[in-house]
Amino acid sequence: MSDMLNPQVMNILDVMEYDGEKNLENKLSAFSCPDNAEIDRFLKMNALKFAKRKLSISYLVFDEDDGQLLGYFTLAHKVIEIKNDKTIIRSLVNVTLILMEYATCR
Numbered sequence: 001m002s003d004m005l006n007p008q009v010m011n012i013l014d015v016m017e018y019d020g021e022k023n024l025e026n027k028l029s030a031f032s033c034p035d036n037a038e039i040d041r042f043l044k045m046n047a048l049k050f051a052k053r054k055l056s057i058s059y060l061v062f063d064e065d066d067g068q069l070l071g072y073f074t075l076a077h078k079v080i081e082i083k084n085d086k087t088i089i090r091s092l093v094n095v096t097l098i099l100m101e102y103a104t105c106r
Helices: 012-019 021-030 037-045 047-052 086-102
Strands: 007-011 056-063 069-076
Touching (some): 012 021, 012 047, 021 047, 047 056
Antiparallel strands (some): 007 056
16 A cells, blocks of 8 residues: 555445445444544434434545545535624634644544
8 A cells, every 4th residue: 555545535325325324333433533532423423313314414535445434524504694793704714724623633
């Protein structure tokens, strides 16, 4: 294996359909982000449940060469309305930065 990652991004529901729910749960349980337990908790306890209920959708990032789950990101199915409120805008920028930081967990 080379030092370069070969990422593949897949919708969590597609992975479940392809691999089966039990295999997906095994892949999710093997993921670890030691810097933030909440990242682990959401992926292992809520990501699939939320996707099934259409509250959000998680995309899993795998190394295509060895199938290792490298990370994930989740998009919520909810509109956020911002009415020129600097506090809210600042909060959203902070959340975006936090999400970018979480993406570096491995």
